[in-house]
Amino acid sequence: xxxxxxxxxxxxxxGRAANLPCNHSTISGNExxxxxxxxxxQGPQYIIHGLKNNETNEMASxxxxxxxxxxxxILPHATLRDTAVYYCIVxxxxxxxxxxxxxxxxxTVIP
Amino acid sequence: DTAVSQxxxxxxxxxxNDKSIKCEQNLGxxxxxxxxxxxxxxxxxxxxxxxxxxxxxxxxxxxxxPKSPDKAHLNLHINSLELGDSAVYFCASSLRGYTGELxxxxxxxxxVL
Numbered sequence: 001x002x003x004x005x006x007x008x009x010x011x012x013x014x015g016r017a018a019n020l021p022c023n024h025s026t027i028s029g030n031e032x033x034x035x036x037x038x039x040x041x042q043g044p045q046y047i048i049h050g051l052k053n054n055e056t057n058e059m060a061s062x063x064x065x066x067x068x069x070x071x072x073x074i075l076p077h078a079t080l081r082d083t084a085v086y087y088c089i090v091x092x093x094x095x096x097x098x099x100x101x102x103x104x105x106x107x108t109v110i111p
Numbered sequence: 112d113t114a115v116s117q118x119x120x121x122x123x124x125x126x127x128n129d130k131s132i133k134c135e136q137n138l139g140x141x142x143x144x145x146x147x148x149x150x151x152x153x154x155x156x157x158x159x160x161x162x163x164x165x166x167x168x169x170x171x172x173x174x175x176x177p178k179s180p181d182k183a184h185l186n187l188h189i190n191s192l193e194l195g196d197s198a199v200y201f202c203a204s205s206l207r208g209y210t211g212e213l214x215x216x217x218x219x220x221x222x223v224l
Contacts (some may be wrong), residue, residue, distance in 0.1 A: 034212070042114070043201050043215030044154065085152070095163060099203075099213055101146075101154040 003027070004088045009106040012082075016100050018075040022088030025069045029091050033064060034099070035073045037084040044101070045086065047073065078109045115201050115216040123222045124192060131188045132219045134202030142166075142215070143145050144184035145177060146162050146201040154201070161207055192223045 003021040012018040024033065035050040048055055048062045050071075055062045061074040075082055087104040115136045124130055136143060144167075147158040159167035163179040176191045189196060202216040 007171065034121065036213075038154075041199060041218065041220075043203075043217050044213070045215070046212030049212065087154075098156060099144075100156065 003090050003100075004102050006086070006088055006105045008103065010107070011030040011110055012067065012079060012106050013076045014076055014109050014111050018073075018082065018107060018109070020073040020075075020085070020086050020088075020107065021070065022073070023070045024088070024090045027068050027090050031036075031090045033062065033068075033071050034089040034091060035060070035062065036087045036089065036099075036102070038087070039081075039084040046110065047086075052072075078107075080109050080111065083107060083109045115202055115214050116205055117200075117216040117219045118167035119219060121220050121222075122215065122222065125224055126192055126194060127140045128192050129188070129190045129220070130192060131186055131203075132200055132221070133184070133186045133193050134216060135184050136181065136202075136204040136214070138204055138206075138214060140206045140214070141182055142207045143179065143182075144203040144205075145185065145187050146203060146215075148201060148218070150198070158185075158187075189221075192221075192224050197221055197223045 032049050035045040035047040038044045047062050050062045064071045085104040085106050089099050117134050142161045144159045148154045158177045160179045176188045179185045197220045198221045200205050201218045203213040205213045
């Protein structure tokens with residue numbers, strides 16, 4: 001079962017930063033935070049993941065609070081192509097590799 | 112080169128029929144999965160195979176039978192199709208022992224009439 005809580009929907013103006021929150025208050029010390037997105041009906045796409053340090057890659061930044069009970073995915077300059085459903089997942093590495101997806105946040109980037 | 116490929120992309124069939132969806136990955140991964148996404152867009156894991164062995168079998172009717180002939184392939188066979196089986200089925204793969212990501216296929220949309 002999904003162990004994360006996300007707002008069902010958000011809007012963001014094109015060119016602005018999109019900040020997508022996720023609560024994972026019951027996260028364990030060995031659980032990673034992963035973010036995926038699904039554009040329309042395509043297969044989900046990996047964005048980023050982290051354990052406790054903030055992470056950045058070419059797609060996004062992941063900010064994890066010090067107590068690890070919540071995180072924020074930041075898309076620094078949202079484009080129309082970033083309109084998608086964004087999923088936050090917590091998972092222990094190498095436990096049969098279960099990824100349980102919740103309902104996610106539907107992000108709409110507005111021109 | 113497509114990393115995770117599924118065939119067919121679309122499948123329309125009658126209730127009671129038997130159908131298969133094939134999945135292949137060329138990433139050298141050792142773990143493969145089937146996910147089902149229903150009309151409410153909820154993405155639910157069905158099966159997971161590691162090195163051709165079943166490691167996850169969620170509560171799925173036994174009409175669904177995955178088969179993994181080798182590490183690069185995980186096929187899904189569905190017997191006696193029902194209306195409720197209509198969904199998009201996604202295949203995915205990953206490398207066990209690594210914290211990294213799942214790679215998904217583009218999905219196979221099954222419509223049961």
